[in-house]
Amino acid sequence: MNAPRLEIDLVKLGHNARTLVNLLSHHGISVSAVTKGVLGRPDVARELLKAGVTGLADSRIENIQTLHFAGVVAPMTLIRSPMVSQAALVVRHADFSLNTELDVISELSKAAQSAGRSHGVLLMVELGDLREGIMPGDLENVVRRVLCFPNITLRGIGTNLACRSGVVPDAVNMGELSRLADAIDATFGPVLSVISGGNSSNLEWALGGGDTGRINNLRLGEAILLGCQPLHRRPIEGLHTDVFSLVAEVIEAGSKPSRPWGDIAETAFGAAPPEEKHTSDPNGTISQAILALGEMDVDPAGLTPPQGIDILGSSSDHLVVDAGQTGLKVGAEVAFQVNYSALIRAMASPFVTKLANSVPYPNSFDAFPQKRPAASEGRSFTPV
Numbered sequence: 001m002n003a004p005r006l007e008i009d010l011v012k013l014g015h016n017a018r019t020l021v022n023l024l025s026h027h028g029i030s031v032s033a034v035t036k037g038v039l040g041r042p043d044v045a046r047e048l049l050k051a052g053v054t055g056l057a058d059s060r061i062e063n064i065q066t067l068h069f070a071g072v073v074a075p076m077t078l079i080r081s082p083m084v085s086q087a088a089l090v091v092r093h094a095d096f097s098l099n100t101e102l103d104v105i106s107e108l109s110k111a112a113q114s115a116g117r118s119h120g121v122l123l124m125v126e127l128g129d130l131r132e133g134i135m136p137g138d139l140e141n142v143v144r145r146v147l148c149f150p151n152i153t154l155r156g157i158g159t160n161l162a163c164r165s166g167v168v169p170d171a172v173n174m175g176e177l178s179r180l181a182d183a184i185d186a187t188f189g190p191v192l193s194v195i196s197g198g199n200s201s202n203l204e205w206a207l208g209g210g211d212t213g214r215i216n217n218l219r220l221g222e223a224i225l226l227g228c229q230p231l232h233r234r235p236i237e238g239l240h241t242d243v244f245s246l247v248a249e250v251i252e253a254g255s256k257p258s259r260p261w262g263d264i265a266e267t268a269f270g271a272a273p274p275e276e277k278h279t280s281d282p283n284g285t286i287s288q289a290i291l292a293l294g295e296m297d298v299d300p301a302g303l304t305p306p307q308g309i310d311i312l313g314s315s316s317d318h319l320v321v322d323a324g325q326t327g328l329k330v331g332a333e334v335a336f337q338v339n340y341s342a343l344i345r346a347m348a349s350p351f352v353t354k355l356a357n358s359v360p361y362p363n364s365f366d367a368f369p370q371k372r373p374a375a376s377e378g379r380s381f382t383p384v
């Protein structure tokens, strides 16, 4: 079988999504499943929809386009503020987008008018993480303007925490979002139907038993995909943390000294050479193996090896491990667990074959052998 390959267990993924949808439904919170971690894979999206998520969300319009072309039918939200240069693509493929800039909304309005469509806008509010968001004091004025744009419907407001600065969603900032929603509705009549409180890092707050106020939606990626809450990267009880595994093949194996020799400067990626913390005998030899896997394929720092194997170092194309007592031989395969960073790099690498429940999915290398669409058309999709 091809290696390296990323194996996706759709059954476990469906279980994670269903569990979170059920838990949050008791708090009146719907789930928009975020598909950016899997590049908008249609088979994953279908599993998520079967599990009861109310819509799909992605940061890249190209991924939403992939879903659209594959015939996946669901409300689609672009969760990164649209590029002006992609306004037409956004109104064509996404039903809603998260926005912070009137200039962008103006372009969406024009594009929606030419396409004879209506586009839904959620305004993102800055609540401390200092990534995207309108300052709370400016929200009312922005809403007033948004309500005037032709072919634009104000759908709601939202916020995003714990991404750039690690600000924890709590009763204070979530309470402020609820109060802002009340204030906007009080001024303009009931105009906000969706109050989207955040991402996977909101789960502790949402399920903690406190009042969730007006928040009625979360956008969940990592919690569904990896069964993990990102605030402290702890597994979430009842969820699978092994939906994905990355399998790589051994291309060299044998005894080698544990210490390099010669003058030592920077390594291929600039870092100081690693200490020999993993080796049982720093002056002796170890059972070293090299896997055909590297920075081109994955974030090596985000890999967890199986018991008995330690990662020693990596470069573009090689992952060096201490094989311990495992007796790894050339041609053998090793399966790693991935964190979010390793997952997205592996998904985006054309060198990594993706297999969902043993069904291959085209890599960008072999997906579209006949015709490569122009960049402006985005990607086409052939159902598998």
Ligand SMILES: *Cc1c(COP(=O)(O)O)cnc(C)c1O
Pocket (backbone or CB within 6 Å): 034, 036, 059, 079, 080, 098, 160, 198, 199, 200, 201, 219, 220, 221, 222, 223, 230
């Ligand atoms: C990526 C992203 C999410 C999902 O985050 P997870 O931590 O994977 O749940 C939600 N909202 C926005 C705006 C995002 O960019």
